[in-house]
Amino acid sequence: MRYHFQYCQAAAVIITALLLTGCVFSLLPDSGLPSGGEPGPDSGSAPPPSGPELVVPLTDGFDFPVGDQNGKGWGVTGYGFLDWSSYSGTWHPGEDWNMYGSPLADWGQPVYSVAHGIVRFSGFNTAQGNIVMIEHHLPDGRTVWSQYAHLEQRWVAEGEIVGRRQIIGTVGRGPNNRFSPHLHFEIKIKYLPQNGWPRTNGQAWPKAKVREYWAHPSEFIKAHRPAK
Ligand SMILES: [Zn+2]
Numbered sequence: 001m002r003y004h005f006q007y008c009q010a011a012a013v014i015i016t017a018l019l020l021t022g023c024v025f026s027l028l029p030d031s032g033l034p035s036g037g038e039p040g041p042d043s044g045s046a047p048p049p050s051g052p053e054l055v056v057p058l059t060d061g062f063d064f065p066v067g068d069q070n071g072k073g074w075g076v077t078g079y080g081f082l083d084w085s086s087y088s089g090t091w092h093p094g095e096d097w098n099m100y101g102s103p104l105a106d107w108g109q110p111v112y113s114v115a116h117g118i119v120r121f122s123g124f125n126t127a128q129g130n131i132v133m134i135e136h137h138l139p140d141g142r143t144v145w146s147q148y149a150h151l152e153q154r155w156v157a158e159g160e161i162v163g164r165r166q167i168i169g170t171v172g173r174g175p176n177n178r179f180s181p182h183l184h185f186e187i188k189i190k191y192l193p194q195n196g197w198p199r200t201n202g203q204a205w206p207k208a209k210v211r212e213y214w215a216h217p218s219e220f221i222k223a224h225r226p227a228k
Contacts, residue, residue: 061226
């Protein structure tokens with residue numbers, strides 16, 4: 001009993017000494033202290049809302065996702081909408097945007113939200129790399145989703161309200177830099193999750209079914225330009 005009391009006393013003295021010197025933090029397996037690494041692409045953006053759903057502002061028109069609001073200096077020089085993609089064995093449900101000039105010129109260039117909306121997905125998938133998907137509520141009651149893939153960085157978080165022309169990330173090369181830099185851009189007119197792709201059990205959907213879910217991105221934007 002006497003021995004046990006002394007042991008406890010000694011242990012208390014040691015712990016007190018460690019606390020006073022601050023050494024105890026380095027003994028804990030996970031102190032929760034910041035590790036001091038590089039800021040992640042999401043740092044600085046607001047956390048997703050935990051309370052009632054934020055009010056999503058109605059769209060006041062759509063702009064192009066790269067370049068100026070008219071897409072100046074950029075073009076769909078990769079796969080266009082409903083081109084046959086031999087890479088994925090499907091009809092391509094979006095547009096591949098590149099900056100004119102050197103093939104690497106667009107790497108790291110800003111990508112803009114095409115309209116007001118709310119971020120429904122901001123994350124990574126192994127097929128397309130970093131993806132942002134934004135839900136847009138049109139004044140006529142329709143809902144559409146714009147999706148931006150192969151991003152180098154994502155600057156927005158799920159649940160965040162974004163404005164038209166807000167930078168939501170940068171142009172990248174997809175997972176493990178597998179592609180030459182470009183923006184893969186889609187507009188969905190019927191909901192599909194971020195990893196939705198026009199294929200079932202390895203079979204490509206027919207074009208007519210792809211059209212049920214996706215709009216031609218450039219034509220959709222041209223038909224919904226903001227008022228001057
Ligand atoms: Zn693409």
